[in-house]
Amino acid sequence: MNNEHIKLIFGLKLKQLRQEKGLSLQDLSSKSGISNSYLNEIEKGKKYPKTDKITALATALETEYDELVSLKMSKKLEPITKLLKSNLLTELPFDFFGVDTAQILELFSSAPAKLSAFINAIFEIGKNYNLTVEKFYFAALRSYQELHQNYFPELENEAARFINEKIDPNEQFIGEQHLIELLGNLYGISIEFFDEEDQPVISNMRSIFRPESKVLMINKRISRNQRAFTMAKELGFQFMSLKERPYTSASIDVKSFEEVLNNYKASYFAGAILIREKLIVQDIENWFGSETWNPDALIEMSERFSATPETLFYRIGNVLPKYFGIDNFLFMRFDALPGSQKYFLTKELHLSKRLGPQENKEEHYCRRWVSISILDHLSSKQEAGKYDKPIVDAQKSFLSNRKEDFFVFSMARPLNILKQLNISVSLGFEVDESLKSKIKFLADKNINRQEVNQTCERCGIFECKERVAAPTLLQKERHEEEIRKVLEKLH
Missing domain, CATH: 1.10.260.40 (lambda repressor-like DNA-binding domains)
Structure with missing residues (x-):
């Protein structure tokens, strides 16, 4: 003390x-x-x-x-x-x-x-x-992101400085081999690959950094885009001299908030050097300017920038408030075992206000959200042996309990490192006249419109075919409201 x-x-x-x-x-x-x-x-x-x-x-x-x-x-x-x-x-x-x-x-x-x-x-x-204290740290980090609208000029400047000093600024995209050379030439860090045969206990981890030997261990099973992000993130730790940091890709024992914050800074830096600010803004402008919804545009962006769907969606979320004046949106990541019908909200970020589902392990998320239905679609493709690339879908979601419209687009894929895990990442926007003027394809009638809610337990859509639990909390609320009305009359 x-x-x-x-x-x-x-x-x-x-x-x-x-x-x-x-x-x-x-x-x-x-x-x-x-x-x-x-x-x-x-x-x-x-x-x-x-x-x-x-x-x-x-x-x-x-x-x-x-x-x-x-x-x-x-x-x-x-x-x-x-x-x-x-x-x-x-x-x-x-x-x-x-x-x-x-x-x-x-x-x-x-x-x-x-x-x-x-x-x-x-x-x-x-x-x-x-x-736990760890969850408290991550909650504080989310609040910090929301407070700054998930855009940090100082980190953008650090990424730009790195590009100007260490890379040819005319080189718009950094390949995996170039990242390996940068780590070796600038910081003496070598790459060592491993799998479940080499390291069975840590086979589900993406990476481990060994500071004494300056070795970055990377799992052979992760994708090319995941490898690029892992190496770019390590460049962030080194270039910004972030000393208090995790040495594993998955949190094992979080010691302080500074460690959590520095991990976020390095991740932000990685996204910013892989997906240059000016380039992603130009891509979004072209995409938003189209009159028709084009899901392939997101897959093309992901491939061009060598970015995972999660990195791409986060990066889009970084620049939307500053360059497009869109500051009322949510980011969600859902995990699910193929065909399990159990879904876990593992990451979320809400700018301005809570728009969609929040982490809730006691209730059942509404299956009508595209973030979840796309996981079912992915499972079906896998069972039929027809999965060959990430699936993209979009939805106009009418949140019945709040009488509000949202536009949500989502991308789903298997998580390479874990053969029995699928993930979807989504960005959702509250629809108003301002958003309609900025995203031209919102008028595309081919985008499905669906009435949704947050959880089955709170939902008043009684004829819902996707429902998996009774609306117990909604019924309790209504019963309590009836009691209040009766008590008011008795006065």
């Missing part, structure tokens, strides 16, 4: 003991011989008194010296100690959200009992919903 937290705990204990004794600051000042203003600074956690003053305070409060300086707090304030020991205050980037840590400490000192109760409630919620 750092010195700031120790000062805060001492101040909180002093304030609690003073109030329990029914003493005002002036009363304690008179009994201890310590000035009123200095006592106020101590209770706010800004000052830590010397030994002689602690002795005077212990005598005035009729308590033991050791009790006063102990870091153990009363049961009432114990949740605050738990929060301080968790290091969340030091590891979360409050400054990114315009919050000064000193303001939080001030809040602790001004209403410790109430805040302690609130913190305890948060811990209980986290326990009940298995909200």
